Amino acid sequence: MSFPPLAPVLDLFANPSAARRPYRAPLATLFAAALLATTAGCAGGLDEPERFTGASSCAPGTTASSIIQAQCYSCHSTETKASGGGFDLQAAGLPGRLYTTNATCNSQPLADSANPSQSFFLKKLTPSPGCGGQMPLGGSLNAADTACLTEWLVAGKPSP
Ligand code: HEC
Numbered sequence: 001m002s003f004p005p006l007a008p009v010l011d012l013f014a015n016p017s018a019a020r021r022p023y024r025a026p027l028a029t030l031f032a033a034a035l036l037a038t039t040a041g042c043a044g045g046l047d048e049p050e051r052f053t054g055a056s057s058c059a060p061g062t063t064a065s066s067i068i069q070a071q072c073y074s075c076h077s078t079e080t081k082a083s084g085g086g087f088d089l090q091a092a093g094l095p096g097r098l099y100t101t102n103a104t105c106n107s108q109p110l111a112d113s114a115n116p117s118q119s120f121f122l123k124k125l126t127p128s129p130g131c132g133g134q135m136p137l138g139g140s141l142n143a144a145d146t147a148c149l150t151e152w153l154v155a156g157k158p159s160p
Pocket residue numbers: 068071072073074075076083084085087102103104105106110120121124131132133134135136137138141
């Protein structure tokens with residue numbers, strides 16, 4: 001007769017798992033929700049910034065950030081800005097910061113909130129900026145990259 005002694009053992013197994021189950025389910029749900037939120041945030045925020053800025057002129061695989069990093073950081077990163085007239089394109093707050101900063105070159109706002117597409121920042125990408133040299137210094141951006149930065153600057157105008 002091994003039945004009666006086994007029953008309490010089965011009870012011991014049954015009780016803890018029965019007690020745990022109600023706690024496990026909500027925890028798993030919370031974890032799944034947190035994971036979903038994190039993943040959704042990353043996908044929208046970092047991989048596809050054009051979904052938020054509405055930019056569409058950028059060449060496939062490029063963004064304003066990737067262009068600035070590739071074409072401008074050699075003289076305008078936080079570390080290298082001494083070779084770019086002290087102008088920092090890596091520090092936080094772009095492009096909004098350009099609307100509240102005057103150029104060293106001509107004391108005009110780097111970005112013009114009244115007429116963003118005519119901003120001095122964009123004129124610096126042309127052969128005749130009116131003050132100083134064409135950027136990137138010693139070269140020039142192609143049409144797609146210029147259009148991409150133009151859209152980025154215009155779309156980045158801080159709301160009044
Ligand atoms: C090889 C170095 C170099 C590179 C690369 C470069 N710049 Fe510059 N940049 C400079 C120098 C030097 C100055 C200051 C002299 C002048 O204005 O011509 C300057 C000035 C500027 C200014 C004016 C800042 C002010 O306050 O007057 C802007 C805007 C600018 N650069 C944008 C850019 C952008 C955007 C890129 C990338 C597309 C870029 N630069 C790439 C060297 C560089």
